[in-house]
Amino acid sequence: MVTRDGCPVAVYRAMDPEPTLTDVRRFLGDRQTVLDLGSGAGRIANPLTREGRIVTAVDDSSEMLAHVVGARTICTPIANLALTERFESVLLLSHLINSKDPLPLVQSASSHLTPDGVLVIERFAPGRSWNPSVRNSGPVTIRLSDIVRDGDRIQAVTTYELKGAAWPQTWELWERNDAEVTRLLYEAGLTALHLEGQWVIAGRRQRNDGS
Ligand SMILES: C[S@@+](CC[C@H](N)C(=O)[O-])C[C@H]1O[C@@H](n2cnc3c(N)ncnc32)[C@H](O)[C@@H]1O
Structure with a gap:
């Protein structure tokens, strides 16, 4: 089984969550509620749930979500997600920000963040070399x-x-360099808190920080 965007379910079930998981934990700190957008088979959502966090896993592949254990699952395109609750942390991993039109994804992430929540974005590091x-x-x-x-x-x-x-x-x-990411975040009501190679950490923009 392969998802609409070509990800094989068996492979994403088997892949090691590391080193991504360690980085994600570092950015989450002790935040308890996690919204994992494009969670796949729970490679990251499952271990975060096991360590006691309250995780909601969102994906438009029910075949992927069937392997999420312990977390709430919601099968929907990310851009259509419209929950009333807000999360202390939102994950937009797996380079979804490098897709052709990422603004609706970032807007969805933004709209589900608590006022002091963090959005953790994984992108391809700007300037990385592309070789076989x-x-x-x-x-x-x-x-x-x-x-x-x-x-x-x-x-x-x-x-x-x-x-x-x-x-x-x-x-x-x-490829999305820092300036492009910063613009995308701004359009979604967010601001970059920390840019570190492949990682972008963002929070909601406050009224007094230039908006
Ligand atoms: C490359 S897999 C990664 C899964 C997971 N984040 C991980 O690190 O193992 C990307 C996942 O995002 C999902 N996906 C991609 N675009 C999506 C969208 N617009 N809405 C919902 N799910 C999406 C796919 O179905 C797939 O399960």
Whole structure:
């Protein structure tokens, strides 16, 4: 089973949550409520739930959400999410901010944050080099190939290998530098609190910080 955006469910179940999980924990601190947007199979949501946080996992793939354990699950496109409750932390991981039109995703994240909540965004680090590569995540081998760059647009193939099976996923993304991310955040009522390579930490913009 592969999601609408080409992610193989079996692979995302098997992939190691690290090193992402350690970074996410560092940014969450002791915040208890977590909204994980594009949670997939719970690679990050499941361990956060196990350590006692109250997690809501959102994805538009019911096949992915079937593997989320202990957290509340909501099957919907992120842009359509309209909960009345607010969360101390919101996760927008897995480079969803590098998709073609990320503003609705960031707006959804923003609208679900408490006034002093943090939004944790994972992007491709600006200026990273794009070369064919092979790496492992748990039992999964991940090969990057067929890379084509056109300005800030990158197209490539990621092939996931697990237990003798292979899933090639052709994707495209748009690099987002600090200025572009800052503009996106501003349009969504947010401000950058911390920019660190692949990580963007944001909070709601207050009336006295230039808005
Ligand atoms: C690359 S997987 C990563 C899953 C998880 N964040 C992780 O780190 O393991 C991306 C997930 O985001 C979901 N997704 C992508 N775009 C989405 C959207 N607009 N609304 C809801 N889910 C989305 C896909 O269905 C997929 O499960």
